[in-house]
Amino acid sequence: MVLSLSINGDRLTSIADPAMPLVDVLREEFHLTGAKPVCREGFCGACMVLVDGRPAPSCLMPVALAQGCDIRTVEGLAINGTLNPIQQALEASDAVQCGMCFPGMVVTLTHLLTTTPGATRDDIRAALTGNICRCTGYERIVEATLLALAAR
Template sequence: MALSLTINGEVFASRRDPMTPLIDVLREDLALTGAKAVCREGFCGACMVLIDGRPAVSCLTPIALAEGRDIRTIEGLGRDGEPTPLQQALEAQDVVQCGMCFPGMVVTLTAFLAAEPGATRDEIKRALVGNICRCTGYERIIDAALVCAAGARD
């Protein structure tokens, strides 16, 4: 029996085992490679997606639990090819990284700023506690998120 998955607004039928991790369907079946399978144990955050607007590690989410829910990947955050305000702020801050865990951070911050639009620097730092990155510092990412938060406060 096929499971029905709604990903970035489109419905896909998957005949994979219901316990298949969502990350495998995203990357192997749908070529949505923004989310990365790094630790596969739920602690690095590189595989982060939004499920019903909340961040979720797709390496530990069986597709059976994602059925019927709104799944959004980094590829589906902007609309009509337009980057989100956070993505625009990241570009403006010249945030350049290798791309391994950066998409997961953007997904986490997208959900966080939606819930806490006027967040402080410390709150933004805490929001990223589940996203581990080794290729650079976090400072400019936090700067960009803070620009969005300051904009929301004004």
């Protein structure tokens, strides 16, 4: 079965098994390795992508369900080759972590900045509830997000 997908603004086709998790198709077929298949149960957030503008764990989504959706991975969050506001703030604040969970956090925080321009510290923490990280206490990430919000 040929699947037609919209990934990071590009129309792509896949011949993957329709039941294959989206994260595996992204990584193996399209070489978009930002989303990480860590827990494969949808609770760690490392595989988070935007599906029609909303965060979704790509380890739980069969690729067939991605047809007709706008899929955006961490690789597709830059705007005309420039890091988006949360990416810029995280880099400027030296809040970048090891890279395992961090792409999922960037996806989640990009959604938060888009949908909640007046987000508070508590809103940021609540948004990150689905992103588990062993490297950080999250505070620098929260501070960077507040900087990105203030810069708007």
